[in-house]
């Protein structure tokens with residue numbers, strides 16, 4: 824496993840910072856976003872540190888599939904038929920934590936395109 828000692832999400836994965844974990848496998852951890860933007864707002868995070876989704880996919884393309892399947896499983900388990908899965912890539916589009924994470928959002932109507 825690769826970890827960055829300075830990375831917030833690596834610290835959550837290591838259990839050094841608390842989070843409400845909903846789902847955990849050998850490869851991924853999913854926890855509630857601390858500042859939810861919808862009734863359901865969960866982050867699905869690979870255990871291996873990489874700065875963004877494309878970098879994780881380069882390291883192992885199956886990670887993308889696992890995040891998508893996990894996102895749907897969490898939304899379904901929480902009672903939502905529909906969800907939005909978002910990967911911000913780069914500070915210019917709002918990425919603030921540079922450890923790959925898919926935002927799983929559900930439970931309210933959403934506009935397109937996203938703001």
Ligand code: AMP
Nearest residue numbers: 842855856857858911917918919920921
């Ligand atoms: P992004 O802006 O796409 O990089 O998303 C980072 C997300 O991490 C934001 O939605 C934050 O609200 C969330 N976040 C920051 N700190 C924590 C934390 N300690 N626990 C859970 N979520 C967090």
Ligand code: ZN
Nearest residue numbers: 830833872922
């Ligand atoms: Zn990390």
